[in-house]
Amino acid sequence: MANDLAMKERLAIPRVHMPELDATERSRNFAEVNRGLEMTDAVREAQRCIQCKHRPCVDGCPVGVSIPEVLDALAAEDLPLAARILRGDNALPAVCGRVCPQETQCEAKCVRGVKGDAVAIGYLERFVADWAMANPDRLGQADRPAASDRTVAVVGAGPAGLTAAGELARAGHRVTVFEALHDTGGVLRYGIPEFRLPKEIIDSEVEQLAALGVAIDCNVIIGKTLTLDQLRAEFDAVFIANGAGLPMMLDLKGENLKGVYSANELLTRVNLMEAGRNPAATTPVIAGKSVAVIGGGNTAMDCVRTARRLGAQRAMIVYRRSEAEMPARVEEIKHAKEEGVEFVMLTAPLEIIGNESGWVAALRCRRMELGPPDDSGRRKPVPVEGSEFDLPADVVVNAIGTRANPLLTATAPDLDLNTWGNIVVDDAGATSLPGVFAGGDMVRGGATVILAMGDGKRAAAAINRALAG
Amino acid sequence: MFEVLSNETLAPNLHRMVVRAPRIATARRPGQFVIVRADRGEERIPLTIGDADPAEGTITLFVQAIGASTRRIVSTPAGGSLRDVAGPLGQPTHIEQFGRVACVGGGVGTAVLYPLAKALAAAGNEVTSIIGGRSSQYIILADELAALSHELLVTTEDGTRGRKGFVTAALADLMADPERAPRLVLAVGPVPMMRAVAELTRPHGIQTLVSLNPIMIDGTGMCGGCRVVVGGESKFACVDGPEFDGHRVDYASLMDRLTTYREFEDAARCAADECRLGEVANG
Numbered sequence: 160m161a162n163d164l165a166m167k168e169r170l171a172i173p174r175v176h177m178p179e180l181d182a183t184e185r186s187r188n189f190a191e192v193n194r195g196l197e198m199t200d201a202v203r204e205a206q207r208c209i210q211c212k213h214r215p216c217v218d219g220c221p222v223g224v225s226i227p228e229v230l231d232a233l234a235a236e237d238l239p240l241a242a243r244i245l246r247g248d249n250a251l252p253a254v255c256g257r258v259c260p261q262e263t264q265c266e267a268k269c270v271r272g273v274k275g276d277a278v279a280i281g282y283l284e285r286f287v288a289d290w291a292m293a294n295p296d297r298l299g300q301a302d303r304p305a306a307s308d309r310t311v312a313v314v315g316a317g318p319a320g321l322t323a324a325g326e327l328a329r330a331g332h333r334v335t336v337f338e339a340l341h342d343t344g345g346v347l348r349y350g351i352p353e354f355r356l357p358k359e360i361i362d363s364e365v366e367q368l369a370a371l372g373v374a375i376d377c378n379v380i381i382g383k384t385l386t387l388d389q390l391r392a393e394f395d396a397v398f399i400a401n402g403a404g405l406p407m408m409l410d411l412k413g414e415n416l417k418g419v420y421s422a423n424e425l426l427t428r429v430n431l432m433e434a435g436r437n438p439a440a441t442t443p444v445i446a447g448k449s450v451a452v453i454g455g456g457n458t459a460m461d462c463v464r465t466a467r468r469l470g471a472q473r474a475m476i477v478y479r480r481s482e483a484e485m486p487a488r489v490e491e492i493k494h495a496k497e498e499g500v501e502f503v504m505l506t507a508p509l510e511i512i513g514n515e516s517g518w519v520a521a522l523r524c525r526r527m528e529l530g531p532p533d534d535s536g537r538r539k540p541v542p543v544e545g546s547e548f549d550l551p552a553d554v555v556v557n558a559i560g561t562r563a564n565p566l567l568t569a570t571a572p573d574l575d576l577n578t579w580g581n582i583v584v585d586d587a588g589a590t591s592l593p594g595v596f597a598g599g600d601m602v603r604g605g606a607t608v609i610l611a612m613g614d615g616k617r618a619a620a621a622i623n624r625a626l627a628g
Numbered sequence: 629m630f631e632v633l634s635n636e637t638l639a640p641n642l643h644r645m646v647v648r649a650p651r652i653a654t655a656r657r658p659g660q661f662v663i664v665r666a667d668r669g670e671e672r673i674p675l676t677i678g679d680a681d682p683a684e685g686t687i688t689l690f691v692q693a694i695g696a697s698t699r700r701i702v703s704t705p706a707g708g709s710l711r712d713v714a715g716p717l718g719q720p721t722h723i724e725q726f727g728r729v730a731c732v733g734g735g736v737g738t739a740v741l742y743p744l745a746k747a748l749a750a751a752g753n754e755v756t757s758i759i760g761g762r763s764s765q766y767i768i769l770a771d772e773l774a775a776l777s778h779e780l781l782v783t784t785e786d787g788t789r790g791r792k793g794f795v796t797a798a799l800a801d802l803m804a805d806p807e808r809a810p811r812l813v814l815a816v817g818p819v820p821m822m823r824a825v826a827e828l829t830r831p832h833g834i835q836t837l838v839s840l841n842p843i844m845i846d847g848t849g850m851c852g853g854c855r856v857v858v859g860g861e862s863k864f865a866c867v868d869g870p871e872f873d874g875h876r877v878d879y880a881s882l883m884d885r886l887t888t889y890r891e892f893e894d895a896a897r898c899a900a901d902e903c904r905l906g907e908v909a910n911g
């Protein structure tokens with residue numbers, strides 16, 4: 160079937176709704192909340208795209224996925240074609256379809272959003288990617304270029320590293336990915352919970368890389384097990400994508416009480432180590448009855464929704480600005496609210512109060528109000544005098560952010576860093592060391608999956624050029 | 629996979645295991661540790677690298693079986709393998725010629741102490757080793773330490789070997805003797821023991837290093853679960869430590885944080901004991 164609907168017909172189609180698990184039911188388990196579209200709904204949604212000539216959605220996508228072409232193929236029910244185009248542009252579409260902030264990227268630019276609802280590009284990306292995962296035999300074999308004898312080391316198996324590895328392997332190079340943890344995926348595995356991104360998706364992406372001949376070497380910490388110099392001696396090029404995994408501390412009194420977690424610790428226990436969600440797992444996690452999560456980003460939403468699923472009767476977001484300033488994806492905020500999460504806005508933590516046995520008892524807070532805009536353009540919260548109050552809590556989670564981890568860079572003194580410890584790169588991703596490239600959160604600070612992947616793709620292209628020359 | 633080449637019992641629930649891990653064996657310096665996971669689903673357990681043989685590509689681990697995951701590690705026989713061994717992690721001990729050094733070990737802490745004593749002796753220091761335990765069966769590595777030490781002092785709480793009492797008494801005597809008084813003290817063992825050693829040396833201004841064992845997950849600075857308070861500041865033991873200035877450590881906070889998962893540990897122990905009861909009943 161060709162995608163030859165008249166404009167009027169396209170405009171008449173309402174935006175599709177994502178089928179979701181019931182909020183009460185899902186707030187007690189870790190099953191994926193968004194269930195994915197049915198074929199007929201996906202095709203119909205794709206037909207809403209009016210195929211405009213100037214393709215603003217593509218500009219909104221950090222990796223420039225050929226969105227109109229993918230949607231056109233989907234609208235014509237040619238899924239193999241849609242999948243081939245999508246996968247050619249985006250190495251991890253099943254991931255991006257689930258975790259990208261589409262509302263500020265492609266969908267924000269969609270012409271249909273000007274008077275009505277944007278095309279649900281994210282849902283459709285997920286649909287096509289999931290179809291491709293379920294139907295590998297219908298995709299046709301991708302051409303494998305002749306094997307080169309060049310070798311590339313990739314540091315970190317997060318989205319930046321995995322993307323670069325795929326691109327480099329497709330160019331025929333011999334790629335080894337070194338990962339510090341015992342498993343792949345980076346934040347996709349240890350940070351983003353199962354109910355947003357099922358781990359089998361990462362497994363499937365990594366299996367595809369292995370099939371391309373990428374060697375994955377877990378339990379290797381560059382800077383400790385091997386040095387960057389060793390990699391440079393052994394490989395023709397190195398791509399560093401070790402993320403920004405170092406939690407920032409609150410520097411509040413009571414931070415070392417029992418029951419205070421960094422977001423990374425809580426999420427790693429539950430996601431990577433399966434505490435509280437797999438009865439066979441031996442790693443424990445403290446499941447609070449009343450949990451206060453400090454922060455307003457995706458990480459904070461993931462923590463608070465995880466706490467709810469671990470059994471919290473009260474799960475609260477404590478954020479010093481208002482909801483409009485929250486950096487989290489709108490869908491996460493919506494889902495969190497549906498699941499009964501309380502939003503304690505314009506509230507800053509002052510101190511964590513403990514009980515006589517060293518456990519958290521409350522989070523002492525202060526009300527804030529919005530003053531004039533600060534450097535980031537957001538209105539700066541200022542304290543309201545005399546507004547202190549205690550939020551009863553037995554678990555407090557610090558989700559205020561992470562920084563670059565110096566483990567690798569501390570052992571590579573010639574690598575140029577900025578004042579925050581991030582690696583400095585040029586437009587192609589090249590660092591101050593010849594043959595060494597970097598990307599993802601290690602360069603940008605905590606950013607997004609798609610930007611990390613874009614970096615991986617760009618650096619891989621630069622490495623391909625360098626190795627060809 | 630990391631092959632286990634040997635596995636022997638040194639003391640009740642304490643095993644010495646030699647594991648093939650060539651890259652770690654080469655990179656490792658005394659004072660560093662690895663994170664071990666016996667198999668899928670198990671906890672990540674930090675273990676000091678007791679010794680390493682870069683030529684053979686092996687490391688030696690001393691493992692005390694206390695919880696479900698450590699029990700899984702020690703139950704891996706020679707010829708079997710451990711799924712994950714990552715390292716070397718943490719800062720190596722600063723080794724130089726200090727002169728007279730006292731190395732104080734309590735219980736399984738002696739295993740952590742041993743590589744440090746060995747490195748200090750090799751650097752030309754006059755090492756006095758003081759090791760203690762509940763009773764003679766808990767005294768480990770006495771021969772190994774005697775071989776490299778100027779003097780080896782053993783204490784047991786029940787007097788079944790060496791001097792009856794705690795290691796601190798032996799250390800106090802050593803400090804009181806101008807001919808033997810150490811310039812540097814290294815203490816590794818249960819937290820109360822390390823605190824007692826630090827309190828003993830503090831008034832004398834003797835530099836004292838302790839090796840801390842907080843709860844860890846990743847061991848790379850990613851989770852912050854291993855944070856300890858040193859000199860009023862939060863430090864990540866896995867990247868900034870595990871050794872710290874013993875006079876600046878907040879031992880009370882460390883001890884308290886170590887009890888975080890006690891309920892889970894007790895429950896796991898109960899479950900395991902029931903299993904064993906089941907085995908006895910069936911056997």
Ligand SMILES: Cc1cc2nc3c(=O)[nH]c(=O)nc-3n(C[C@H](O)[C@H](O)[C@H](O)COP(=O)(O)OP(=O)(O)OC[C@H]3O[C@@H](n4cnc5c(N)ncnc54)[C@H](O)[C@@H]3O)c2cc1C
Pocket residue numbers: 258259260314315316317318319320337338339340343344345346347350351379380381382400401402403404426457458459461488564566567598599600601605606607608609611
């Ligand atoms: C909880 C949470 C939720 C998020 N939600 C979203 C979302 O919904 N949408 C979105 O777009 N973004 C989200 N982000 C941000 C996004 O996950 C990151 O921007 C992205 O993962 C960065 O990718 P990366 O490849 O640069 O690094 P990472 O994903 O951090 O991967 C780095 C990898 O390198 C490994 N490593 C580190 N040091 C070493 C070393 N020395 N040697 C070897 N390996 C090493 C790490 O173990 C890790 O596996 C979220 C982040 C968090 C923490």
Ligand code: FES
Pocket residue numbers: 843844845846847848849850851852853854855864865866867
């Ligand atoms: S163990 Fe996670 S930061 Fe130290």
